[in-house]
Amino acid sequence: MSVKVQIVEVGPRDGLQNESAIVPAEAKIALIHKLLDAGLERIEASSFVNPRWIPQLADAEEVLRGILPVEKKGVQISALVPNVRGLERARQCGLDEIALFMSASESHNRKNINKSIAETFPVLAEVAKEALALGMRVRGYVSTVFGCPYEGDVPVDNSRRVTDALLEMGVYEVSLGDTIGVATPKQVHEIFAELVKDVTTERLAGHFHDTRGTGLANVVAALEEGIRTFDSSIGGLGGCPYAPGAAGNISTEDLVYMLHGMGYETGVDLNRLTEAGAYIQEQLGRELSSKVLKANLAKRQLEEHT
Template identity: 50%
Template sequence: MALPTSIKLFEMAPRDGLQNEPGTLVPTTTKIELIERLAKAGLTHIEAASFVSPKWVPQMGDATDVMNGITRQPGVVYSALTPNLKGLEGALAAGVEEVAVFGAASEAFSQKNINCSIAESLKRFEPVLERANEAGVRVRGYVSCVLGCPYEGDISPAKVAEVANALFEMGCYEISLGDTIGVGTPLAAKRMIEATRQQVPIEYLAAHFHDTYGMALANLYAVLEEGVSVIDAATAGLGGCPYAKGASGNVATEDVLYLIEGLGIHTGIDLQAVIDTGYWITNKLGRRPSSKVALAKGAGNQ
């Protein structure tokens, strides 16, 4: 299959990247500046916050302040994670225009992560989708552990397809398929997409791959060949998963951009500006970017 002619990059650093940051809380002003830098670099889809209980995810406790504090750029979608009705109401009050819910393709992971079965988790999303629909807000769906689970091991592509289809039929406009612990390889990624596209049209599928084993870019190229044209990534490779031992960050936006540009696909995103933003935020966090491209090119004007 021919590669896509255009790619939508979904930037995850402000939410998925920072939500598990250990130690002290990242200041609200830093989060706001990160989001605004990413928008100025040309990223048009940014997951900015998560409306969850601060008891469970302390780093996201300032979601309302973040959403109210950003200067919204025209043409940029600022979304938020809303796992339940309470979270959705908070997001709506803060003027969020797109939200997301998350399920898993692994029963064990679902129990460990959100203390219920896959079927129960999907049932919980129904009122969220209904309320979002009433409010005219689009909902994105996430499926975790699509290429492996820390508790169950291998995950059947048919199970991924089943959960993705349930979210799609419920009304999610896009389904993001997450290799949460980064164990996938290109052939497994292809087979997972082949199975899922039988139930959800390829244009509604996104790839969300972690780079734990250094396979994220290879896996992304494999699913691009299958027709996937939406990629989740996090500047500087920030992120991880508190329920997945050893899971490193998301694939770095800088590395994905370098790959896409090398394939001759136009993105409209300023790679150097993203690199500089990665150096800026990791400096604030006391470390270096994990992006290979950022380390190779170095920072310009941070």
């Protein structure tokens, strides 16, 4: 029997947040429906941060009301929430899962959240407590686990401390992020091997960026450490407003192609996923970085002319 790997599609939020040209809400809604049609069951649809921080996601309510409730069984739609005010906005939209975020490095945390790590813990603990009381699921993100744009190397003990704190707050899963795409497979092996000493592999996920071309290799390294959940972005969209030079997330198309070729099960239809990638590529008016998307569209074009 093949082993199931869960994919958390973050394109509509993490992928689009770095786009300077505003994508209309109706296009985001259409994209999410295409991702659902492709078989993706976990999609991060938007963020309830202050619209002044990330104008691209100012339409969070409109987008979520355009896709909720999802009739398809087993589908989980989530959004990023920075504070209790954001949680209330998420609740009013009918969401039953939120994500909390912070960094493993002090400098990036201050740039991203405008607070120290110590100051961030009580804010997120309050959000988690209220969300759990409402019956919501809470996921956690830890950024800059493998390197920080301001501090360089980040000690693994920083990531352990933040991961443990999030788990104590009641999050069901912590996604460990290579925010600037500096990780190598050796480092991924070392860090996950350390962190799984305290946490079961089922409660950890990998979030890799492909800035230096090592994204998929890092997924393989994490798979070898027992990790079975990975974040990815349609077309390879993404970046980080607070990490200069950070390229996009690993592409969902590339990830699915690789996992299927390795014998893993994802539940995702690659042909339909290509439709979703082609759609958002057309909406943005530029070629996206996904290699599998490029190859599949080139193949289709060739078939149409023969």
